[in-house]
Amino acid sequence: MGFKNSRNLVGFLTLLCLLSPISSQSPIPAKQDGFWYRQKKGKDEPVLIEAFFDPVCPDSRDSWPPLKKAIQQYGSRVSVVVHTFPLPYHDNAFATSRALHIINKVNSSLTYHLLEAFFEHQETFYGKATFNLSRAAVLGQIAKFVTKTLGKSYYAAIKSGFTDSKTDRATRVSFKLGCLRGVYGTPFFFVNGFPLPDAGSALDVTGWRKVLDPLVSGKGKKVEEF
Numbered sequence: 001m002g003f004k005n006s007r008n009l010v011g012f013l014t015l016l017c018l019l020s021p022i023s024s025q026s027p028i029p030a031k032q033d034g035f036w037y038r039q040k041k042g043k044d045e046p047v048l049i050e051a052f053f054d055p056v057c058p059d060s061r062d063s064w065p066p067l068k069k070a071i072q073q074y075g076s077r078v079s080v081v082v083h084t085f086p087l088p089y090h091d092n093a094f095a096t097s098r099a100l101h102i103i104n105k106v107n108s109s110l111t112y113h114l115l116e117a118f119f120e121h122q123e124t125f126y127g128k129a130t131f132n133l134s135r136a137a138v139l140g141q142i143a144k145f146v147t148k149t150l151g152k153s154y155y156a157a158i159k160s161g162f163t164d165s166k167t168d169r170a171t172r173v174s175f176k177l178g179c180l181r182g183v184y185g186t187p188f189f190f191v192n193g194f195p196l197p198d199a200g201s202a203l204d205v206t207g208w209r210k211v212l213d214p215l216v217s218g219k220g221k222k223v224e225e226f
Helices: 007-023 058-077 093-106 108-120 135-150 152-161 165-180 205-219
Strands: 047-053 078-084 188-191
Touching (some): 047 205, 058 078, 058 108, 078 093, 078 165, 093 135, 093 152, 093 165, 108 135, 135 152
Parallel strands (some): 047 078
Antiparallel strands (some): 047 188
16 A cells, blocks of 8 residues: 555655755755664664654554564664655645654654554544544644643643644655655665665565574574564
8 A cells, every 4th residue: 555556646756856956955954864763773783774654554554563573583783763754645644744753852762652553543544534624623633642642741742843844844854855765655665775675565574584684694693583
C-alpha cells in the first residue's frame, strides 16, 4: 500500500521537489532530520539504518516490529533513525507526521511511543473515520489522541504545536529530504546510506538478518539465532 498503486503521483511530487531548488534554494536545516531510536546516534556505530515512514501507512506499520526486533538483537552495532515521509494519497499523513515532530521537540523520549500508537490505531485517522471532518476537527482529534496516549500534560503542547510554523517546517524538511534522496513510497530504507531494494514492502526479521549479518560480522560476535 506504500506506493504500489500511486508511484507515478509520488514520482511527480519528487520531481517537483528536485526542481524547486532551481528557482529558490531551500534553507539548510540547523540540525539533522530524524528521530533517533533510543536516543542513540550512529556516529560511532558500524551500521546505520534510515527508515522513511508514514504514520498512517499500513506497510510502514507492518515493517516496524521486525525492524525493532532485529535492532534489539544487534544491540549497539546498529543505529536507527526514522524520517517522516507523509504520502499525499494517505489521509492525514502530514498532520500525524507533524504531531510526531511536535512531541519530539517537547520530549524526544516519547516519539517512538507515539509513532507506535499511530501505527496501532491507524484506522482512526483515514477513510470514513475522518471523511466528513474539517481540518480543524482532525487536528483536534489528533490532539486528543496524543493526550490520551502520552498524558494530559501534553495537550497544550500539541495544540500550540499545530500553530507553530517551526513544526510545519520540520515536517516539510523531512518530506523534502526523502524527495532529494529518491524516496517514492513507504517504508523506504537506507543502510549506511544505500537504498534497499523492494521499497514499499516490509522486511521480516530473517530479511533484516540477511542484510545486517554481513555488515556486522567483522565488527564483533555474530548475533544469536532469532
